[in-house]
Amino acid sequence: MTAIRYELIKKDSRTKARVGVLHTPHGDIETPVFMPVGTQATVKSMTPEELKSIGAKIILSNTYHLYLRPGHKLIEKAGGLHKFMNWDRSILTDSGGFQVFSLGSLRKIFDEGVEFRSHIDGSKHFLTPEKVIEIQNALGADIIMSFDECTPYSAEYDYVKKSMDMTIRWAKRGKEVHKNTERQALFGIVQGGIYDDLRKECANTLVEMDFPGYSIGGLSVGESKELMYHVVDVTTEYLPENKPRYLMGVGSPDALIEGVIRGIDMFDCVLPTRIARNGTVFTSKGKLVIRNAQYAEEFLPLDDECNCYTCKNYSRAYIRHLFKANEILAARLATLHNLYFLINLMENLRYAIRQNRLLEFISQFYKKYEEG
Amino acid sequence: MTAIRYELIKKDSRTKARVGVLHTPHGDIETPVFMPVGTQATVKSMTPEELKSIGAKIILSNTYHLYLRPGHKLIEKAGGLHKFMNWDRSILTDSGGFQVFSLGSLRKIFDEGVEFRSHIDGSKHFLTPEKVIEIQNALGADIIMSFDECTPYSAEYDYVKKSMDMTIRWAKRGKEVHKNTERQALFGIVQGGIYDDLRKECANTLVEMDFPGYSIGGLSVGESKELMYHVVDVTTEYLPENKPRYLMGVGSPDALIEGVIRGIDMFDCVLPTRIARNGTVFTSKGKLVIRNAQYAEEFLPLDDECNCYTCKNYSRAYIRHLFKANEILAARLATLHNLYFLINLMENLRYAIRQNRLLEFISQFYKKYEEG
Numbered sequence: 133m134t135a136i137r138y139e140l141i142k143k144d145s146r147t148k149a150r151v152g153v154l155h156t157p158h159g160d161i162e163t164p165v166f167m168p169v170g171t172q173a174t175v176k177s178m179t180p181e182e183l184k185s186i187g188a189k190i191i192l193s194n195t196y197h198l199y200l201r202p203g204h205k206l207i208e209k210a211g212g213l214h215k216f217m218n219w220d221r222s223i224l225t226d227s228g229g230f231q232v233f234s235l236g237s238l239r240k241i242f243d244e245g246v247e248f249r250s251h252i253d254g255s256k257h258f259l260t261p262e263k264v265i266e267i268q269n270a271l272g273a274d275i276i277m278s279f280d281e282c283t284p285y286s287a288e289y290d291y292v293k294k295s296m297d298m299t300i301r302w303a304k305r306g307k308e309v310h311k312n313t314e315r316q317a318l319f320g321i322v323q324g325g326i327y328d329d330l331r332k333e334c335a336n337t338l339v340e341m342d343f344p345g346y347s348i349g350g351l352s353v354g355e356s357k358e359l360m361y362h363v364v365d366v367t368t369e370y371l372p373e374n375k376p377r378y379l380m381g382v383g384s385p386d387a388l389i390e391g392v393i394r395g396i397d398m399f400d401c402v403l404p405t406r407i408a409r410n411g412t413v414f415t416s417k418g419k420l421v422i423r424n425a426q427y428a429e430e431f432l433p434l435d436d437e438c439n440c441y442t443c444k445n446y447s448r449a450y451i452r453h454l455f456k457a458n459e460i461l462a463a464r465l466a467t468l469h470n471l472y473f474l475i476n477l478m479e480n481l482r483y484a485i486r487q488n489r490l491l492e493f494i495s496q497f498y499k500k501y502e503e504g
Numbered sequence: 505m506t507a508i509r510y511e512l513i514k515k516d517s518r519t520k521a522r523v524g525v526l527h528t529p530h531g532d533i534e535t536p537v538f539m540p541v542g543t544q545a546t547v548k549s550m551t552p553e554e555l556k557s558i559g560a561k562i563i564l565s566n567t568y569h570l571y572l573r574p575g576h577k578l579i580e581k582a583g584g585l586h587k588f589m590n591w592d593r594s595i596l597t598d599s600g601g602f603q604v605f606s607l608g609s610l611r612k613i614f615d616e617g618v619e620f621r622s623h624i625d626g627s628k629h630f631l632t633p634e635k636v637i638e639i640q641n642a643l644g645a646d647i648i649m650s651f652d653e654c655t656p657y658s659a660e661y662d663y664v665k666k667s668m669d670m671t672i673r674w675a676k677r678g679k680e681v682h683k684n685t686e687r688q689a690l691f692g693i694v695q696g697g698i699y700d701d702l703r704k705e706c707a708n709t710l711v712e713m714d715f716p717g718y719s720i721g722g723l724s725v726g727e728s729k730e731l732m733y734h735v736v737d738v739t740t741e742y743l744p745e746n747k748p749r750y751l752m753g754v755g756s757p758d759a760l761i762e763g764v765i766r767g768i769d770m771f772d773c774v775l776p777t778r779i780a781r782n783g784t785v786f787t788s789k790g791k792l793v794i795r796n797a798q799y800a801e802e803f804l805p806l807d808d809e810c811n812c813y814t815c816k817n818y819s820r821a822y823i824r825h826l827f828k829a830n831e832i833l834a835a836r837l838a839t840l841h842n843l844y845f846l847i848n849l850m851e852n853l854r855y856a857i858r859q860n861r862l863l864e865f866i867s868q869f870y871k872k873y874e875e876g
Contacts, residue, residue: 172826172829172831173825178833202825206800206821209803210803217822449582449588450588450590452574453573456574457573460548461546461548461550463832464549
């Protein structure tokens, strides 16, 4: 028995897009889905109730960050991550591979694992594929990730090939020690950089190992969007239809759309919450930088087509004032709006697939979004 | 016709405490009441709905701050402060006297008004008692304040006497230009430092001018609590029973209690929200600094006698983690709790007055609060 089950509901006739339901121990999730990121056991500035109010069914948290602070043992004592953070819907934890490799000179990679220094206090740590599973077992997320090396965009073929082989060995080692399979589904992560044959090889090998779901890692790390979409296209070809596919770290409106039509079911990204805190919001007519002087006396909502709490109750002028005055409510209102925008976009994409009008919806969306 | 009406419901038999209802254009407010402070048209980190959920009926905002940013003309264009900030209950605006005088060397006082430089951009401004009313008329709060000079605790008798005379002249000038009396009630502010005869003279003179309510200003500026309570005692003796009395800038639990038994009806203070953002919370057993290591593995609420959202859903361990990780949710949860604590304390005080057991309630409260 595996913790999750992917139910394919409908395939689009003209693209690789599909609608499905992901059954998890903490509820059912319609896919394709965007997962808000709560790196440190909180989606920045939001309460769980607010996330529910905008339709979030699953959020992401981070193994690396929670291992360092407050520590997975503490969270285990608290009754697990769900209880600790007061979130009773699904959670996915990233393995920390991406975060550890982002540390650059602060880490050293061995076949056994990775030695690194904490970004918080400089303390020395060693994470292995087994340890990463142990941490994620303590956290208790519904979906957990294998430890992987995320290679930089600039990496040469030989380096990426060797790294991919290691990522596969790590996936195997993690799978062997993961016992809690009835409550937590462990995904394999496809690496292989921008090299089609490596992506194919990695996908095929992981699929043979029979994970309950597959992530596509190592993208959105500096390559062009066209190249990213190409790699996604190549990779999903080798992933089984009856398992969910998760494109890691991708969350701009256009990349969500392009991922969906290439057969992706799950996305996460810090982008909507991060740009919100800096005062940039998505609207149906494109992005808007609310601090700009032109909005000082605009008493319209951020997006007049949006039904979120922010747009129903506050003007651009007020939100701009909050940002200029460094008020916390600014981050809250913009974050809620940006997350609603992406969650709503995904709902519209699912609806369009069901109605056989996905490409029409996308073309209308782009027309307005780019004109704006 | 005046905008507000104070209805005296019950006087305590053993103290000067009283329960009343303040009828305002934006609803009825049971007094004594604590008013959360929203200096810049937002109670820091809170939404209006959250303030309502903890029972806030009236909030405070600030003339000085809103005049400088975003500007009262802009707020007037937005439809007034209530609409601008999405708050349909009562608002009181302070005149900015306290803020201007806090600028120290950045301001010069004349009988005509005060010249000062903005704390935001250094721009030069001149505020008169008439201008302060004009600004508050544009903002549209239910209760507005006369312009006053807030003298420092250390000020000599002669300086305080002269300043008080000016504050009285300013109150008169403000009252003359305030036309919108049916929608906005203008309070006079009693000054006079720590000198009993000046407080008496100022109160008597303002009462003769017949304001719909009276504020006690110039306290909690460095004097001992005993001295502050003494001045409050002296001043309320000269204020009429049929008008509300507002003690400005006071908001610690003990000062609220001591104000109530001396006949105060309204309080405001940044204390609960400010200390919350630094991680200090009120509990029934006294204050608690949540960052302290001792709370790292405490899975109890901040206060096990509290019914607020924070205490019903989150542990000390989680809230401490949020503070250590500099998460915005930390400020939100602590702010909500501290405001709830004070609003709930006021409700308990009102209930105790109605039940003829005010002193018993206070003695029980102090016993636990100080033991903790």
